[in-house]
Amino acid sequence: MSLLAGRTALEGLRILDLTSEKGSFCxxxxxxxxxxxxxxxxxxxxxxxxxxxxxxxxxxxxxxxSFWYNNTSKRGITVNLEHGEGQKVFRELAxxxxxxxxxxxxxxxxxxxxxxxxxxxxxxxLIMTSITSFGQTGPYRDYASCDxxxxxxxxxxxxxxxxxxxxxxxxxxxxxxxxSLFGAIGTLMALYHRHSAGRGQLVDVSIHxxxxxxxxxxxxxxxxxxxxxxRQGSLHWDNAFRVFPCKDGYILLTLFQEWDTLVELxxxxxxxxxxxxxxWCDHTARSREADHIIQVLGGWAMRHTATELMDLGQLLRLxxxxxxxIKLVSHNPHLLERGFFVEVAHPEQGASFCYPGAPYRxxxxxxxxxxxxxxxxxxxQEIFGRxxxxxxxxxxxxISGGVI
Amino acid sequence: MLGxxxxxxxxxxxxxxxxxxxxxxxxxxxAEVIKVQSRVTMxxxxxxxxxxxNTWNRNKLGISLNVSKPQGIGLVKKLVQVSDVLxxxxxxxxxxxxxxxxxxxTEVRPDLIMVSMSGMGQTGxxxxxxAFGATIQALSGITHLTTCPGKPPLGLGYSYADQxxxxxxxxxILEALEHRRKTGEGQYIxxxxxxxxxxxxxxxxxxxxxxHRDASPIGNCSAYQPAAPxxxxxxxxxxxxxxxxxxxxxxxxxxCRVLGHPSWTMDKDFATPxxxxxxxxxxxxxxxxxxxxxxxxxxxxxxxxxGVAAGVVQNAADLAGDPQLRSRGFFVELDHPVMGKTVADxxxxxxxxxxxxFHRAAxxxxxxxxxxxxxxxxxxxxxxxxxxxxxxxx
Numbered sequence: 001m002s003l004l005a006g007r008t009a010l011e012g013l014r015i016l017d018l019t020s021e022k023g024s025f026c027x028x029x030x031x032x033x034x035x036x037x038x039x040x041x042x043x044x045x046x047x048x049x050x051x052x053x054x055x056x057x058x059x060x061x062x063x064x065x066s067f068w069y070n071n072t073s074k075r076g077i078t079v080n081l082e083h084g085e086g087q088k089v090f091r092e093l094a095x096x097x098x099x100x101x102x103x104x105x106x107x108x109x110x111x112x113x114x115x116x117x118x119x120x121x122x123x124x125x126l127i128m129t130s131i132t133s134f135g136q137t138g139p140y141r142d143y144a145s146c147d148x149x150x151x152x153x154x155x156x157x158x159x160x161x162x163x164x165x166x167x168x169x170x171x172x173x174x175x176x177x178x179x180s181l182f183g184a185i186g187t188l189m190a191l192y193h194r195h196s197a198g199r200g201q202l203v204d205v206s207i208h209x210x211x212x213x214x215x216x217x218x219x220x221x222x223x224x225x226x227x228x229x230x231r232q233g234s235l236h237w238d239n240a241f242r243v244f245p246c247k248d249g250y251i252l253l254t255l256f257q258e259w260d261t262l263v264e265l266x267x268x269x270x271x272x273x274x275x276x277x278x279x280w281c282d283h284t285a286r287s288r289e290a291d292h293i294i295q296v297l298g299g300w301a302m303r304h305t306a307t308e309l310m311d312l313g314q315l316l317r318l319x320x321x322x323x324x325x326i327k328l329v330s331h332n333p334h335l336l337e338r339g340f341f342v343e344v345a346h347p348e349q350g351a352s353f354c355y356p357g358a359p360y361r362x363x364x365x366x367x368x369x370x371x372x373x374x375x376x377x378x379x380x381q382e383i384f385g386r387x388x389x390x391x392x393x394x395x396x397x398x399i400s401g402g403v404i
Numbered sequence: 405m406l407g408x409x410x411x412x413x414x415x416x417x418x419x420x421x422x423x424x425x426x427x428x429x430x431x432x433x434x435a436e437v438i439k440v441q442s443r444v445t446m447x448x449x450x451x452x453x454x455x456x457x458n459t460w461n462r463n464k465l466g467i468s469l470n471v472s473k474p475q476g477i478g479l480v481k482k483l484v485q486v487s488d489v490l491x492x493x494x495x496x497x498x499x500x501x502x503x504x505x506x507x508x509x510t511e512v513r514p515d516l517i518m519v520s521m522s523g524m525g526q527t528g529x530x531x532x533x534x535a536f537g538a539t540i541q542a543l544s545g546i547t548h549l550t551t552c553p554g555k556p557p558l559g560l561g562y563s564y565a566d567q568x569x570x571x572x573x574x575x576x577i578l579e580a581l582e583h584r585r586k587t588g589e590g591q592y593i594x595x596x597x598x599x600x601x602x603x604x605x606x607x608x609x610x611x612x613x614x615x616h617r618d619a620s621p622i623g624n625c626s627a628y629q630p631a632a633p634x635x636x637x638x639x640x641x642x643x644x645x646x647x648x649x650x651x652x653x654x655x656x657x658x659x660c661r662v663l664g665h666p667s668w669t670m671d672k673d674f675a676t677p678x679x680x681x682x683x684x685x686x687x688x689x690x691x692x693x694x695x696x697x698x699x700x701x702x703x704x705x706x707x708x709x710x711g712v713a714a715g716v717v718q719n720a721a722d723l724a725g726d727p728q729l730r731s732r733g734f735f736v737e738l739d740h741p742v743m744g745k746t747v748a749d750x751x752x753x754x755x756x757x758x759x760x761x762f763h764r765a766a767x768x769x770x771x772x773x774x775x776x777x778x779x780x781x782x783x784x785x786x787x788x789x790x791x792x793x794x795x796x797x798x
Binding site: 008009010011012013029033050051052053055056057065066068069070116134135136137138139140143144145146147148149150151152153154155156157158159160161162165166167168169170171172173174177178179181182184185186188189190191192193195196197199201202203204205206208209210212213214215216217218219220221222223224225227228229230231232233234235236237240241243245250252314317318319320321322323324325326327328329330332333334335337338340341353354355356357358359360361362363364365 | 408409411412421429433454455456459506519523524525527528529530533534535536537538539540542543544545546547548549550551552556557558559560561562563564566567568571572573574575576578579580581582583585586589591592593594595596598599600602603604605606607608609610611612613614615617618619621622623624626627628629634635636638643645646647649651708711712713714715716717718719720721722723724726727728729731732734735746747748749750751752753754755756757758
């Protein structure tokens with residue numbers, strides 16, 4: 001190990017990943033930076049493997065794209081944690097690990113005597129990161145939740161959507177993803193502390209709190225000014241931005257920034273209407289009558305393509321942007337030039353697929369998809385045999401006993 | 405109280421949201437964060453005495469330093485010498501123009517960890533493009549996808565991508581620290597907000613690459629498995645809603661029990677999850693007929709009692725009184741020297757031994773000049789006075 005030390009940032013950090021869809025992005029973040037993340041699934045595979053979308057739209061436990069994406073660079077084993085022998089094997093593994101990440105309902109691991117209190121007796125240096133719907137304490141502790149309910153209770157939905165339509169959920173499983181991100185940060189904070197303190201600790205992450213901690217303006221406006229933020233369509237909460245239809249799609253424009261430049265620009269197309277009037281020089285007037293500005297800008301935007309508008313705006317240092325579809329993101333020249341997408345081989349599919357790449361680039365230590373997501377039990381032999389030192393007969397016994 | 409990150413010193417050149425949110429998280433867990441400000445650039449979100457600034461800059465020390473003066477650069481280098489991490493979120497050319505690029509700074513601090521958070525990253529054809537959170541969200545695809553099917557894009561309406569980038573920045577710093585601990589090496593981190601945000605749309609991006617499907621908006625529907633009811637339903641009162649999500653047959657049975665098994669629930673159109681999924685529009689209408697007779701809180705507790713995922717669509721006032729958030733101490737109170745008592749969201753990372761610690765409000769401009777310049781850098785009072793007179797410390 002010492003020869004390899006330093007090759008990746010998280011080299012030598014062993015993480016047992018018990019999470020399902022709610023927390024699997026946490027392990028991915030750390031695995032792509034070099035941590036040895038072992039995905040521990042029940043025999044037959046993680047429930048998250050039943051979630052779509054699937055390769056070629058054919059449901060299959062080895063072809064879930066959401067599973068693939070959130071489990072890159074991990075190794076995979078199967079252990080039945082509800083079986084006494086499975087618990088024994090897991091305890092042995094936990095003695096070799098730095099971190100356990102789990103997303104079971106609170107109390108579940110305690111019933112199996114695999115909770116933090118039990119495991120730290122065996123391995124005081126162990127860090128346990130629990131990513132749950134509402135956290136390990138509080139009156140909602142045992143409530144049911146999901147991405148939708150987390151985003152509703154956490155305050156995202158109320159402020160998104162049109163003023164005259166129902167509250168709107170953010171696309172994708174954003175609650176799970178940000179909770180995983182907070183979980184990864186908490187894990188490394190506990191690790192940083194362990195280097196001086198010599199012992200691990202419990203990291204309790206509530207998905208509900210994570211959402212409530214990622215809604216920018218909502219708390220501050222209420223807690224300082226008593227304003228309850230409302231949803232107002234694509235208009236940014238501070239009226240700085242809005243989405244407009246244009247010739248070939250949609251464009252995000254600023255409404256007030258660099259006002260004189262903006263008016264000149266509209267005027268050069270003969271589309272400034274009355275915006276050259278002196279009364280619009282006053283920014284409070286513009287703010288008060290934003291609807292009028294929106295109307296004039298909207299008329300102008302329709303005469304141009306989204307790309308034209310973005311290029312023009314950026315030339316004038318305005319933060320305008322094409323409202324990209326996923327297809328456009330996938331062909332974005334800037335991302336392609338930076339080599340954002342990375343090819344990942346799936347030998348059993350006889351193909352490679354391009355994945356979204358590094359969220360950050362380090363000058364010394366690589367971010368990489370070291371391997372595609374594990375197949376069910378792919379590394380059972382390697383980990384139980386070579387690394388835990390079980391004999392072939394013992395492993396065969398565990399398999400026939402339904403333990404792994 | 406000892407935080408997880410006690411002993412870590414962070415030099416903070418960030419502004420607005422993405423950077424300050426990142427360094428706030430470090431400060432909450434015990435890092436000594438020195439926020440560098442200048443009277444010259446102190447405008448809008450960087451005006452010290454307002455709620456927005458105070459929210460993102462608590463627990464930090466504040467110094468004033470005018471980097472556009474040559475002696476200012478000298479002071480920055482002295483600060484870098486005693487810092488573990490430097491974080492900035494300017495446009496890519498700004499630090500270089502000041503002569504404060506990573507290579508130069510490692511001459512005074514060889515193991516420095518430096519994070520540059522920008523919209524597009526330090527390289528590539530769009531590196532100089534101007535980007536705020538809303539810009540990044542539009543470019544990433546989340547604005548396009550956050551709306552109802554067939555409707556114009558709406559997006560989130562606030563700067564989510566900035567906070568996402570902030571979290572990625574913190575994660576990157578902690579990873580770099582782990583590498584430094586093992587090897588003694590620092591490094592430079594180029595964080596592009598667009599790439600950080602794109603990582604949170606990974607499944608949709610992979611779906612395009614693997615299946616050539618250009619994801620389309622689905623409103624409040626379940627993304628990766630059929631589920632119905634799955635959405636928000638209008639309840640009693642003004643703009644009150646409750647989110648309900650039913651996935652399994654067992655949950656559906658429990659749901660029907662709560663409603664008192666009205667006859668429509670026996671309809672063959674709603675027999676299996678797939679039936680309910682196919683007949684969502686009619687199902688949603690029937691569910692809405694029930695919810696509108698109840699308060700959102702009542703819908704939530706009735707359904708949670710039988711194990712069905714449900715939650716009030718909470719607004720700011722609901723959140724401030726949320727019994728779960730309150731019981732876990734989510735909101736924290738701090739005294740501000742000018743604004744008095746202030747309240748803000750705390751941190752969602754609950755560490756068992758080294759809890760987050762909220763010890764002071766955001767600094768006033770230059771509030772900690774004395775401590776930093778005099779005690780930490782060991783400058784003399786004469787020097788301090790001279791720098792102040794020349795507008796370097798200002």
